[in-house]
Ligand SMILES: [Fe+2]
C-alpha cells in the first residue's frame with residue numbers, strides 16, 4: 001500500500017485548502033505507518049481521534065467557503081463530508097472496542113480516500129472559488 005504523497009497535481013489552487021490537505025495527508029500517512037508498525041492500541045486510537053478532529057476542522061473550512069459563495073454543489077459535497085466523518089468515527093469506535101487492524105487496508109478506508117475526495121469533490125470547489133477570485 002503506497003503512502004499518500006502530496007504533490008502539486010493535487011492542488012485545488014486555494015491556499016488554505018491546500019495547506020489543510022497537506023496536513024491531512026501527513027496525518028493519514030502517520031496513521032498508515034503506525035498500523036504497519038503495530039503501534040499500541042491506545043496510541044492508535046489517539047491518532048485516529050486526532051485525524052477525526054482535524055478532518056472535521058478541514059471540512060468546516062470548506063463548508064464555510066461553500067456557504068459564503070453559494071456553491072451550487074454544497075449539498076452533495078457536504079453529504080460526502082458527513083459520510084467520511086461517520087466512517088472515521090466508526091473506526092475510532094471499532095478500535096476502542098478492540099478491533100486491531102494489521103494492515104492499513106484493514107480499515108476499509110481506501111488508502112486514497114483523502115485523495116479521491118480531493119479529486120472528485122474539492123477540485124470542483126477550488127475551480128468555483130477561483131472563479132470568485134478566491135485563491
Ligand atoms: Fe471536501
Ligand SMILES: [Fe+2]
Nearest residue numbers: 021062118122
Ligand atoms: Fe478537502
